[in-house]
Amino acid sequence: xxxxxxxxxxxxxxxxxxxxxxxxxxxxxxxxxxxxxxxxxxxxxxxxxxxxxxxxxxxxxxxxxxxxxxxxxxxxxxxxxxxxxxxxxxxxxxxxxxxxxxxxxxxxxxxxxxxxxxxxxxxxxxxxxxxxxxxxxxxxxxxxxxxxxxxxxxxxxxxxxxxxxxxxxxxxxxxxxxxxxxxxxxxxxxxxxxxxxxxxxxxxxxxxxxxxxxxxxxxxxxxxxxxxxxxxxxxxxxxxxxxxxxxxxxxxxxxxxxxxxxxxxxxxxxxxxxxxxxxxxxxxxxxxxxxxxxxxxxxxxxxxxxxx
Amino acid sequence: xxxxxxxxxxxxxxxxxxxxxxxxxxxxxxxxxxxxxxxxxxxxxxxxxxxxxxxxxxxxxxxxxxxxxxxxxxxxxxxxxxxxxxxxxxxxxxxxxxxxxxxxxxxxxxxxxxxxxxxxxxxxxxxxxxxxxxxxxxxxxxxxxxxxxxxxxxxxxxxxxxxxxxxxxxxxxxxxxxxxxxxxxxxxxxxxxxxxxxxxxxxxxxxxxxxxxxxxxxxxxxxxxxxxxxxxxxxxxxxxxxxxxxxxxxxxxxxxxxxxxxxxxxxxxxxxxxxxxxxxxxxxxxxxxxxxxxxxxxxxxxxxxxxxxxxxxxxxxxxxxxxxxxxxxxxxxxxxxxxxxxxxxxxxxxxxxxxxxxxxxxxxxxxxxxxxxxxxxxxxxxxxxxxxxxxxxxxxxxxxxxxxxxxxxxxxxxxx
Numbered sequence: 160x161x162x163x164x165x166x167x168x169x170x171x172x173x174x175x176x177x178x179x180x181x182x183x184x185x186x187x188x189x190x191x192x193x194x195x196x197x198x199x200x201x202x203x204x205x206x207x208x209x210x211x212x213x214x215x216x217x218x219x220x221x222x223x224x225x226x227x228x229x230x231x232x233x234x235x236x237x238x239x240x241x242x243x244x245x246x247x248x249x250x251x252x253x254x255x256x257x258x259x260x261x262x263x264x265x266x267x268x269x270x271x272x273x274x275x276x277x278x279x280x281x282x283x284x285x286x287x288x289x290x291x292x293x294x295x296x297x298x299x300x301x302x303x304x305x306x307x308x309x310x311x312x313x314x315x316x317x318x319x320x321x322x323x324x325x326x327x328x329x330x331x332x333x334x335x336x337x338x339x340x341x342x343x344x345x346x347x348x349x350x351x352x353x354x355x356x357x358x359x360x361x362x363x364x365x366x367x368x369x370x371x372x373x374x375x376x377x378x379x380x381x382x383x384x385x386x387x388x389x390x391x392x393x394x395x396x397x398x399x400x401x402x403x404x405x406x407x408x409x410x411x412x413x414x415x416x417x418x419x420x421x422x423x424x425x426x427x428x429x430x431x432x433x434x435x436x437x438x439x440x441x442x443x444x445x446x447x448x449x450x451x452x453x454x455x456x457x458x459x460x461x462x463x464x465x466x467x
Numbered sequence: 468x469x470x471x472x473x474x475x476x477x478x479x480x481x482x483x484x485x486x487x488x489x490x491x492x493x494x495x496x497x498x499x500x501x502x503x504x505x506x507x508x509x510x511x512x513x514x515x516x517x518x519x520x521x522x523x524x525x526x527x528x529x530x531x532x533x534x535x536x537x538x539x540x541x542x543x544x545x546x547x548x549x550x551x552x553x554x555x556x557x558x559x560x561x562x563x564x565x566x567x568x569x570x571x572x573x574x575x576x577x578x579x580x581x582x583x584x585x586x587x588x589x590x591x592x593x594x595x596x597x598x599x600x601x602x603x604x605x606x607x608x609x610x611x612x613x614x615x616x617x618x619x620x621x622x623x624x625x626x627x628x629x630x631x632x633x634x635x636x637x638x639x640x641x642x643x644x645x646x647x648x649x650x651x652x653x654x655x656x657x658x659x660x661x662x663x664x665x666x667x668x669x670x671x672x673x674x675x676x677x678x679x680x681x682x683x684x685x686x687x688x689x690x691x692x693x694x695x696x697x698x699x700x701x702x703x704x705x706x707x708x709x710x711x712x713x714x715x716x717x718x719x720x721x722x723x724x725x726x727x728x729x730x731x732x733x734x735x736x737x738x739x740x741x742x743x744x745x746x747x748x749x750x751x752x753x754x755x756x757x758x759x760x761x762x763x764x765x766x767x768x769x770x771x772x773x774x775x776x777x778x779x780x781x782x783x784x785x786x787x788x789x790x791x792x793x794x795x796x797x798x799x800x801x802x803x804x805x806x807x808x809x810x811x812x813x814x815x816x817x818x819x820x821x822x823x824x825x826x827x828x829x830x831x832x833x834x835x836x837x838x839x840x841x842x843x844x845x846x847x848x849x850x851x852x853x854x855x856x857x858x859x860x861x862x863x864x865x866x867x868x869x870x871x872x873x874x875x876x877x878x879x880x881x882x883x
Contacts (some may be wrong), residue, residue, distance in 0.1 A: 340836040424839035 163231055167195055170213035170236035185224035188218045191235070205314040208238040242316035250269040253323045257331030258297040258313050263400070265290045266336035276341045285347045285353050289421050292360055296413065299364065305461055307371050309378045330429045336419050346422040353420055360416030367410035370393035374406070387452050400456070401464035403448055404441040408462055411437060438462050498793045528606040669730040672721065681713035686771045689764075698867060701750070701759045703767065710767065713774075714747050743770070746812055751845075753828060754819040762818060766811025771805045776800065797868040805865065809858055816847055 163186075165179040177198045181190065192204040201419035209369075211227065224230040224233065269277045281287070314431045336341065346352040365388050373396045377386045390397045414430040441462035460467060489490060663671060685706045691704035703710075719852045722737045723729040776796045783789040822828070827842040 337833075337838045337840070340833060340838070344834050344838055345838055347836060422836070422838060424837040 161231060163229075163233060165191055165192075165224070166232060166234045167209070167237050168234060176237055182224060183234045183443050184223075186224045186238045187220060188224075189220035191224070192220070193458050195237070196437075200453040202237075202239060203243075205243040206232055206240045208240050210216050210238070212236065213238075214417045231437055233397075240316065240451050242317035244317045244320055246257060246310045246312060247304060249315060249320045249323060250308075251362045252320060253302060253327045254300045255296050256302065258301070259313065260331045261290065261297075262337040264332070266338060267341075269415060271336070272341055279341070279342075281339060283343065283367065283422060286338060287341060288353065288357065289417070293335075294422070296364065299368065300461065304366070307375050309375055309380070310356065315326055328443070330425075330432075334421075334429060337423050344422070346420070347406045352422070356418075356420035358416075360413050360420065363409040363412035363416060366395040366398065367406055367413060369393045370409060372404040373399075379461055385451065387455060398464075399459075401459060403459045403461050404437075405443040407437040407441050408446040411462075416442075438467060441467075477528045520782075547731050547779060558876060570773070599635065615714065620814070626733060663728045668785055671723070671728060674723075677783040678713060678716065679775060679782060681709060681716070682771050682774040682778065685709050685767075686775060689768070689771065699764060700761065703758050703763045706767070707758075710749055711752070714743055714770070717743065745850075748830075750816055750819050754822045756822045757818045758816055760818050762811045762814030764811070766808045766815065769808030772800065773804050795873065801865050803870075805862055809854060813851055813854060816851055820844060820847060 161184065163182045163184055165182050166175065167176075167177040167179070168174065169176055177195050179191065179194050179300070182194075188209055189204065192207045192209065194437070195207060196203055197208075210217050211229065211234075215236075217238075218235070227233065264271060266278050267279055346356075353405070356369060373391055373393070375389075377388055378384055388396075388399050390399045395409075396405070398408060402408050411430065411434045414433060417429050418426040438461065445459070445461035599700055670714050688706040688709065689702055692702045693699055696702070703853070720729070721733060721737050721740055724731045724733045746766070751758060757763065776793060780789065780793050780797045823844050827843075830837060831841050
């Protein structure tokens with residue numbers, strides 16, 4: 160069996176960074192990255208991007224050396240992706256924040272509202288209900304991050320944690336301030352509005368959870384396979400017939416429910432911004448599904464059935 | 468024998484790279500969105516910047532030590548001698564040595580692009596797109612260029628003109644020729660797949676001419692009012708209407724970027740135009756008491772001079788006849804005008820504060836049906852504070868651009 164030689168050059172400066180000889184032909188890129196880390200320990204595997212052309216796409220970890228269009232001496236170009244942080248860490252941080260911050264406002268911790276309101280409790284039922292819903296939502300997200308989701312990518316750039324946390328924590332604080340304010344005004348249509356909104360919220364939470372479970376079941380543990388998701392016996396998953404990313408649909412639905420329940424403009428704005436962002440992601444996902452699978456069901460829209 | 472070919476080339480992953488490295492490595496990422504593969508030559512002042520407006524490549528054949536490799540034209544199946552392996556159609560990069568200080572180059576448009584890449588929908592322009600679950604979030608904190616919308620993708624080519632480039636191109640491209648694009652009207656939409664078409668170019672010329680004229684009207688109005696009144700106080704009232712009209716008209720520039728006839732970022736342009744519109748309507752117009760302040764004159768003059776130069780710059784560039792004086796003015800006068808404008812703006816906002824507080828202008832307080840509150844006074848203070856990080860960044864960016872644009876007359880390019 161002929162061994163390969165791998166030469167790793169910096170994509171920007173073309174400086175020779177590493178020369179690996181006696182590399183197995185069936186070595187994966189992941190293994191090469193690990194070998195590279197030995198000579199440059201500051202570049203751990205997650206922050207390496209190896210490619211065949213300095214301007215090309217990054218090679219995947221699963222790619223096998225002998226299947227790449229290289230000769231027996233392969234030249235790979237390296238780019239540093241910058242400090243990386245794991246998805247799980249980012250998710251846990253960005254979801255734990257809103258959970259705690261909302262509770263700070265709910266319990267009217269000092270220095271937020273006037274001193275005479277410290278540690279008082281709202282007299283409106285809907286405020287207590289909103290706290291339960293909001294907390295439930297983020298606890299659900301935390302648990303899903305720990306036990307349900309199967310991530311394709313291990314890491315993301317470090318600066319994302321600052322951006323994401325600012326977004327989540329900032330909005331959570333802004334919403335919580337108004338909902339738990341002593342001068343909060345309950346919904347115009349009273350109990351009816353709250354009950355309806357609660358129903359919407361609960362159904363969408365269930366739906367969102369069902370979709371996450373369905374997506375998890377598409378992919379065996381530890382793998383990165385991609386398959387077309389299909390409806391299962393669970394009625395909530397039947398939205399897959401009409402939509403590529405029903406998890407986003409249900410998510411928007413939950414927040415709409417929450418906005419109606421609290422009748423609070425900042426919540427509506429948060430829902431809107433979230434909707435815009437999720438639509439972009441859904442469109443991207445939809446496009447990748449279409450590119451990857453020839454037999455992708457044509458009836459599906461990215462996020463809203465038939466419309467978007 | 469060294470042959471200079473001035474066409475975008477496809478370069479394989481050659482292993483002989485080190486011997487023929489150009490002095491500066493190519494730009495890390497510059498998908499200019501026009502269907503051409505990515506890659507650009509970077510000159511000694513660190514390259515083309517984000518716009519990558521003009522790209523070119525040189526090849527050398529048979530030069531000693533070059534390893535005898537030859538690049539291949541993007542997309543076309545040309546014969547090639549490669550020492551590395553071919554990786555695919557869509558990559559190329561600039562190689563080779565500069566034989567002299569004058570470089571012949573052509574804008575990317577002169578050859579038809581390789582296989583068209585799917586056009587990215589407008590959505591991703593607004594917010595970054597990442598695979599789900601998402602990691603990137605919209606908009607936050609990317610400081611880019613100071614000046615607003617780029618001119619519609621025209622490339623200034625100094626000494627070397629299209630003709631020279633075109634001849635070189637046609638002599639080396641076997642039959643692909645210059646058929647794809649013709650002439651300067653399609654020049655360099657370097658970021659766009661197609662570049663602004665002739666209709667769009669005509670529209671943009673008209674737009675820019677109208678805006679130049681409009682700001683000239685304002686300038687003349689100011690001068691006449693000064694001469695008539697004898698003092699420079701309260702000149703705002705004499706140019707209030709044209710100022711509002713033409714500054715608000717700049718909102719169209721956001722649309723231009725959004726529909727793609729101007730290769731600039733929608734976010735950036737929006738930010739810049741909205742800040743101007745905000746000052747005109749939400750501060751100066753809304754708080755009548757500040758209209759007689761001198762600070763208003765300060766920023767009006769700064770804006771007037773800047774805009775006249777900027778719009779005429781765009782007009783001339785679109786028509787491919789940019790006088791150096793205009794370019795010089797655009798990239799030099801900002802040194803004084805920008806701080807002047809910023810001071811005028813800040814002083815005006817500061818002057819407006821007490822009146823906003825008094826009248827509780829644009830503010831909502833609790834309790835109300837929608838459980839929302841907004842304090843315009845605090846908002847204005849936040850705006851003023853935001854100048855502190857933003858202004859130095861933008862100013863330094865412009866200084867940097869100036870160095871690049873004005874110090875290389877033979878490689879004049881348009882920068883954001």
